[in-house]
Amino acid sequence: YFFLANFSFTDLCLSSTTVPRMLVNIQVHSKTITYAGCLSQIHFFLWFIGLDVFLLAVMAYDRLVAICYPLHYTLIMSPRCSFLLVGMALLLAQSYSLTHTILLAQLSFCSDNIIPHFFCELLPLLKLSCSNTYANQCVLTYWGGALTILIPLLIIISYVCIVAAIVKVPSASGKWKAFSTCGSHLAAACLFYVSAIGVYFVPSTADSTSKNRMAAVMYAVVTPMLNPLIYSLRN
Numbered sequence: 001y002f003f004l005a006n007f008s009f010t011d012l013c014l015s016s017t018t019v020p021r022m023l024v025n026i027q028v029h030s031k032t033i034t035y036a037g038c039l040s041q042i043h044f045f046l047w048f049i050g051l052d053v054f055l056l057a058v059m060a061y062d063r064l065v066a067i068c069y070p071l072h073y074t075l076i077m078s079p080r081c082s083f084l085l086v087g088m089a090l091l092l093a094q095s096y097s098l099t100h101t102i103l104l105a106q107l108s109f110c111s112d113n114i115i116p117h118f119f120c121e122l123l124p125l126l127k128l129s130c131s132n133t134y135a136n137q138c139v140l141t142y143w144g145g146a147l148t149i150l151i152p153l154l155i156i157i158s159y160v161c162i163v164a165a166i167v168k169v170p171s172a173s174g175k176w177k178a179f180s181t182c183g184s185h186l187a188a189a190c191l192f193y194v195s196a197i198g199v200y201f202v203p204s205t206a207d208s209t210s211k212n213r214m215a216a217v218m219y220a221v222v223t224p225m226l227n228p229l230i231y232s233l234r235n
Contacts, residue, residue: 002082003058004231006086007059010051013048014048015221015224018045021033042121043097045119046096046100047093050147054089059185060154063181063185064158067165099139103139104126107136159182166178
């Protein structure tokens with residue numbers, strides 16, 4: 001529940017970076033945002049998105065220890081270890097967000113500066129820039145590979161070990177009990193990554209701007225809204 005509390009708080013913060021501003025814009029019929037406000041919004045959005053991803057990996061490790069090493073769980077996942085894992089996730093997510101924000105602040109914007117989005121997102125801003133964005137694209141590729149390939153791979157490896165351990169349980173009730181402890185996390189991880197794969201990697205006839213907006217709605221609104229429901233079902 002320590003990791004779940006951090007995960008839920010991160011989802012709340014993630015929604016708070018975009019949705020309130022969007023609702024205010026709709027209410028007052030204003031579609032403008034200051035440059036500083038745009039940088040702040042993208043910084044916190046990327047921070048909480050990254051934190052979501054790293055916490056999913058930490059929670060997968062937590063489930064791995066609970067299922068595969070139940071007698072040593074309290075020794076391995078001590079309060080000190082739990083705080084260190086969450087602290088490491090915070091630092092990595094902050095590094096991810098801060099790197100993009102600093103590089104973005106170095107760019108010049110000399111066009112009409114119309115963002116085809118309901119909030120400041122990284123890719124549309126890079127397309128608007130009239131500066132050389134090669135460094136931004138390289139960092140985006142490296143961090144993107146870590147968040148969308150390395151972290152899911154670690155989660156998959158964890159669940160392969162978990163399934164191998166569950167198969168060895170002799171009773172059906174024991175298998176169900178073991179699986180129920182990680183079912184909610186698996187559902188949340190699948191929701192997060194399936195939405196990304198479905199929007200970004202599956203060919204579509206829709207234009208890329210519409211796909212980017214749909215992806216943002218999935219990450220910023222739908223996924224944080226469904227995660228508490230997923231975890232509440234088990235409780």
